Amino acid sequence: MVTSRRTVPPAPHQAFPVLPGPPVLGWARHLRRDLLGVLTRVSRDSPGLAGFKVAGQTFAVADSPDAIRDVLIEKADDFDKGRRQVNALGPVMGKGLLISQGELHTRQRRLILPHFTPRNVRRHADHIVAEAEHLIDTWGDRAEVDLLDEMNSLTMNIVTRLLFSSRIEDDRAIADAITTVFEWEMYALTSLFPIPMRVPTPRNLRARAEIAYVRQRLGAFVEERRRNPGAYSDLLTLLMEARYEDGTTMSEEQLLDEVITVWGASQETSADAQAWTLYLLAQHPEVLARVRAEIDTVLGDRPATFADLASLPYSLRVFKEAMRLYPPGAVLMRTAVRDTTVAGFHVPRGTQVFISTYTLHRREELYPDPERFDPDRFTKERERVLPKQSYLPFGAGHHVCVGSHLALMEGHLLTVTLAQRVDVELCSDRPVEPLLLINLRPRGGIPARVTRR
Numbered sequence: 001m002v003t004s005r006r007t008v009p010p011a012p013h014q015a016f017p018v019l020p021g022p023p024v025l026g027w028a029r030h031l032r033r034d035l036l037g038v039l040t041r042v043s044r045d046s047p048g049l050a051g052f053k054v055a056g057q058t059f060a061v062a063d064s065p066d067a068i069r070d071v072l073i074e075k076a077d078d079f080d081k082g083r084r085q086v087n088a089l090g091p092v093m094g095k096g097l098l099i100s101q102g103e104l105h106t107r108q109r110r111l112i113l114p115h116f117t118p119r120n121v122r123r124h125a126d127h128i129v130a131e132a133e134h135l136i137d138t139w140g141d142r143a144e145v146d147l148l149d150e151m152n153s154l155t156m157n158i159v160t161r162l163l164f165s166s167r168i169e170d171d172r173a174i175a176d177a178i179t180t181v182f183e184w185e186m187y188a189l190t191s192l193f194p195i196p197m198r199v200p201t202p203r204n205l206r207a208r209a210e211i212a213y214v215r216q217r218l219g220a221f222v223e224e225r226r227r228n229p230g231a232y233s234d235l236l237t238l239l240m241e242a243r244y245e246d247g248t249t250m251s252e253e254q255l256l257d258e259v260i261t262v263w264g265a266s267q268e269t270s271a272d273a274q275a276w277t278l279y280l281l282a283q284h285p286e287v288l289a290r291v292r293a294e295i296d297t298v299l300g301d302r303p304a305t306f307a308d309l310a311s312l313p314y315s316l317r318v319f320k321e322a323m324r325l326y327p328p329g330a331v332l333m334r335t336a337v338r339d340t341t342v343a344g345f346h347v348p349r350g351t352q353v354f355i356s357t358y359t360l361h362r363r364e365e366l367y368p369d370p371e372r373f374d375p376d377r378f379t380k381e382r383e384r385v386l387p388k389q390s391y392l393p394f395g396a397g398h399h400v401c402v403g404s405h406l407a408l409m410e411g412h413l414l415t416v417t418l419a420q421r422v423d424v425e426l427c428s429d430r431p432v433e434p435l436l437l438i439n440l441r442p443r444g445g446i447p448a449r450v451t452r453r
């Protein structure tokens, strides 16, 4: 049965509890080095909203369905993305959807969302499976690989193909550039006093160069399209042709910001989710056996199509459960723009709130024995009785993931295709730790042997 940890509601205007920390700088050092650790400690006895201090400033952590519902939905107008987040992500994404706000955000979402409805993402299913089969071919009969690298190049090829009808062949350079950019963004998000990008420190100069590289690589696709209109029919074409209510199209700059946002928001998240899914399957042969039994019945040896997915429910549960344990968007951030209340607690204007899906997804009262990998938590019957906002791999509210239908379809197809075609054996028994680098990736990658079945 699902129960709430909090039994007595807080008195009106009561402050949320704050975790005692080291004197003076508080949790500053931990914030940079081990944000997940801090969130886990804050969450331990938290009534859903609790805080920790960094150099006299209080950060709040929301990780119960009630508290998260208030921040992201009920009182969403009392929060914005905050200066820290806009400063950290703005140099890459400009005014793209993920960090734009207010009217611009509403207008852009209206333009972009129709291209990602369940009906419209179906057409990408065959491309996704073809890219997975192509990757598996490159492994031959047997190979030693890093699953994270491989999933990164797979999802990069998928999104590049959907957006640009093309491949980014030398993807290592762009993947490394993205890692450097994410490192800079984490620094800007979690440092006490991050030095703004415009100041030419060695760290900033390195990040600037990589950002310029990524924007230039993706910008080249847009330029090519301008030179050859009519030659393609892909997501970029649809975004270029999309019209606002007044009949105009996106400006050149806004288009590039949105392309980079969609590309950036979809690529690494999907790679991390898939790498964690393979990792968990490799450790749970009984789960893998059920996935394969389902595949044998429905597909045999033929490739999966969109039409098969409804008959492969267990494989989808596996992917969902992997994202419960390792949600790529493990921490979302918001800032209170006025005094407000969250889960009954007073939250002063200016408070930065970490929405921790990582600890939400591990709350014992929602997910008994939370560390256990148990895909049957997501049977239809059990999903139906989960309280709303208990499972948030795609966030919620105004900024909920635009690509959630595409991401679920992609994760489902890739889980099926990889389980169908290869055996995965981990090279080490040591548990792989999660690393929060904007997204939740496996720290140090996942070395593994893949063998064609």
Ligand code: HEM
Pocket (backbone or CB within 6 Å): 097, 098, 099, 109, 116, 261, 262, 265, 266, 267, 269, 270, 273, 327, 328, 329, 332, 333, 392, 393, 394, 395, 396, 398, 399, 400, 401, 402, 403, 404, 406, 407, 411
């Ligand atoms: C497993 C894969 C994915 C995960 C876990 C994921 C997760 C998320 C989360 C948690 C947010 C909300 C961020 C916030 O509230 O601050 C988000 C936003 C977003 N996602 Fe995804 N995402 C995934 C795949 C995709 C894909 C395939 C696309 C491609 C279209 C995409 C595009 C976006 C965009 C554009 C936003 C910003 C929406 C807005 O701010 O209005 N994502 N995603």
